[in-house]
Amino acid sequence: MSHASPSLPEELVTALRKAQHIVVLTGAGISAESGIPTFRNAQVGLWAQYSPEDLATPGAFERDPRLVWKWYGWRRSLVEQASPNAGHLALAEIERRVPQLTLVTQNVDGLHQRAGSKHVLELHGNITRVKCSLEHVVIEQWEESGELPPRCPNCGGLLRPDVVWFGEALPERARDEAFSAALFCDLFLSIGTSGLVQPAASLPVVARKRGALVAIINPDEDAEWPADYCVVKGTAGEVLPALVSAAWE
């Protein structure tokens, strides 16, 4: 994907340079340039016939646990092959340059941590971890008997990815920390998310109400954002490194 270099609002560059506490909310779009498909773009290959909303639910796992396990296995293999992109790296750089940065992600791919970000709150879990579907404890090792999904070595329950599915509660600590950070930040960056899934979608609303500048970084030409948000239409991999340069170089 190649675009002209994005034009950056002066208001955003200044806010970044002066920021005391930034909250960043990321979604699938920040990992698109690492080759991981977003949720609301068409799925590819084998999985094109399914919608993620039909696979990422407790009901889907009850109906067809093997299908759901295999879909996550496919997504996990994409994550393992992927590397952090310029957008992830720029966020780690911003964290090193400002007094406080809280990175809240809806992604389950762990690419922010691999890029060097330190303070990451995972709202939707992490695809590299597995937990027991009955006991909800993380399981590190299990026996591969050929059965899919494999079974919990403690109780025999089916294993599942340690991610949050539609209709499930978010991890409490991450959620509470994200909302209190949104209340007290002076700059809120929303990057690569369609902003359709709650409660994450409320975070920028909370920050804006408390007076923070809210900036959106998203290449979608058709998306509509509130009039008092500062919108930069461009990809994370282009806009974020350009912002770092504009603010500090």
Ligand code: OAD
């Ligand atoms: P979506 O797939 O809904 O949205 C991805 C957003 O990224 C879209 O607005 C795209 O325009 C934008 N985008 C695409 N390429 C981009 C790029 N290179 N740089 C910046 N933005 C780009 O993904 P999410 O908003 O993350 O939840 O979806 C939220 C949640 O819904 C996910 O965490 C997942 C999902 O179903 C669960 O599984 C619970």
